[in-house]
Amino acid sequence: MSKAKKIKTAKAKKATRKNAKSRGRRTRLPGDPGRREMLDRMIRVDHAGEYGAVRIYQGQLSVLGGSEAAPVIEHMAEQERRHLDTFNKLIPQHRVRPTALLPLWHMAGFALGAGTALLGEKAAMACTVAVEEVIDEHYAGQIEILDADGDDSDLRATIEEFRLEEVEHKDAALKHGAEDAPGYEVLSGLIKTGSRLAIWLSTRI
Ligand SMILES: [Fe+2]
Numbered sequence: 247m248s249k250a251k252k253i254k255t256a257k258a259k260k261a262t263r264k265n266a267k268s269r270g271r272r273t274r275l276p277g278d279p280g281r282r283e284m285l286d287r288m289i290r291v292d293h294a295g296e297y298g299a300v301r302i303y304q305g306q307l308s309v310l311g312g313s314e315a316a317p318v319i320e321h322m323a324e325q326e327r328r329h330l331d332t333f334n335k336l337i338p339q340h341r342v343r344p345t346a347l348l349p350l351w352h353m354a355g356f357a358l359g360a361g362t363a364l365l366g367e368k369a370a371m372a373c374t375v376a377v378e379e380v381i382d383e384h385y386a387g388q389i390e391i392l393d394a395d396g397d398d399s400d401l402r403a404t405i406e407e408f409r410l411e412e413v414e415h416k417d418a419a420l421k422h423g424a425e426d427a428p429g430y431e432v433l434s435g436l437i438k439t440g441s442r443l444a445i446w447l448s449t450r451i
């Protein structure tokens with residue numbers, strides 16, 4: 247091959263690589279490492295969140311089991327168990343490594359639920375409002391990302407279904423006097439910050 251031809255071939259190869267790269271940035275294809283990583287992270291953090299939610303409601307019921315609020319909390323707990331069951335199946339299906347922080351969420355979730363319940367029914371409801379508000383935001387964010395990717399998968403439908411139930415939990419807790427809890431703003435702010443940190447960590451670790 248002549249020197250000029252060699253340079254031309256090298257240039258053409260470079261251009262092809264460049265095109266492939268910019269195409270990859272525009273749309274992610276199934277099996278693409280970028281897309282794969284994105285879905286792994288979503289499933290990992292959602293699994294962690296639903297795991298934590300089950301523990302929060304278990305903690306609340308350990309204190310408020312016999313109270314007037316018990317049936318409402320039982321109903322939320324039941325739905326959280328269903329959410330967790332779904333992600334318990336998605337983890338092996340997608341061969342996702344669960345977060346290493348599950349033992350922490352096991353304890354922290356229960357402590358948060360029981361701790362706020364010890365402050366009273368309204369504080370427990372304030373905890374639910376704060377957590378569910380953050381989860382609603384989180385799921386809505388994931389749906390936005392999936393939609394931008396043109397994703398119309400079962401995962402998207404699952405996330406939207408669960409998001410609507412989390413909003414139901416939030417509304418039920420508001421109806422049960424969450425905002426009348428003593429120190430509502432401070433309590434709510436602390437729990438939201440903690441929940442956002444838990445999401446951030448569970449996405450990565
Ligand atoms: Fe949930």
Ligand SMILES: [Fe+2]
Nearest residue numbers: 299378412415
């Ligand atoms: Fe929930």
